[in-house]
Amino acid sequence: MMQRHQTPKAVYVHIPFCTNKCHYCDFNSYVLKGQPVMDYLDALEREMERTVRAVPPGEIETIFVGGGTPTVLLPDQMESFLRRVKCYFPQWSGDLEFSMEANPGTTDLEKLQAMKEGGVNRISFGVQSFDNKLLEEIGRIHNTDDVYRSLENAAKIGFTNMSIDLMFGLPKQTAEVMRSTLKEALAFDLKHYSIYSLKVEENTLFHALYERGQLPLPEEEEEQKMFQLIMETLREAGYEQYEISNFAKPGYESRHNSMYWRNQSYYGIGAGAHGYTYGRRHVNIKGVQPYIDATKERLPQLECIEVSEEEAMEDFMMVGLRLLRGVKSSDFAAQFGRLPEVVFGSVLDRLQEKRLLEATENGYRLSEQGIWLGNEVFGEFLGAVEQK
Structure with missing residues (x-):
């Protein structure tokens, strides 16, 4: 049997709610206010039930909950959500990596406790920068105090495997600004850092500003200088650059993302989620209500395509x-x-x-x-x- 027709060992689940929409974001996310959160969790359960009937799972090695901001779920919603994931994908390997994306400022002790009890053992915080002015300009609603508090809370609850997402090539960002952000980020001595360059995507506020010539992006030379600085600084601090944008202490590479990079199969659950099972790729319906409605009748897929051998x-x-x-x-x-x-x-x-x-x-x-x-x-x- 071809490896690409293997039973997936990885699960991705999408929570599409956010406290607000960042200026650069083109992910499938919606501002939380007024959204039918419990209806959505019920719909996830229906999709999981239909999915495991169609593609019965074996032992699961990695689970990743992304968004949106999964940590906008209230502690009782979080507990309910994680219980359902465990119910439909019950066979966890002994060293399961269970990651959840989090926004600083949405992780109080009670919520972190619910995450830990539900099986989450790795948190990826969307920090983006340690420059408060820059955070404001890219539409983030947290500040650096929130970051310190969130990481402190997570450590208090017993999380030891944490990652921070940072960005470079942001408007008005310079190599010097990047240098001080790296210094603050590395002071936490975390196991993992993801550092991405800004991509100006269509249907974002940044794209509209860019079209009008009102987005003061750094020159390519400055951006290159930032990337060089990032690679050197992280290497000197004892991190291996194991992927273009990802740096880890030995043994702490993101095993879930490595499933994607090794072109392995994975389940994709939730509004707008992508999955790759038995040589077929699918993408789910994006809108929250249309997704909820579809799960009542069928698998909520927008399209499903057979991947040819050439494409694979x-x-x-x-x-x-x-x-x-x-x-x-x-x-x-x-x-x-x-x-x-x-x-x-x-x-x-x-x-x-x-x-x-x-x-x-x-x-x-x-x-x-x-x-x-x-x-x-x-x-x-x-x-x-x-x-x-």
């Missing part, structure tokens, strides 16, 4: 090369019965000539220059399967 091979290379250790030829062969050189020979040669890719003893990885130009590398694999 392209995906394998594009997501796998995000990992700095690169892709292994033997893993590719285990999934597809052929070596990547046979399928992508000329692309691999071309990218090595351009010094964006380098051969390792068991496969390929991004070069130092390739890390900065990752999207150019990944794009080369689209439609590039060689018929032999």
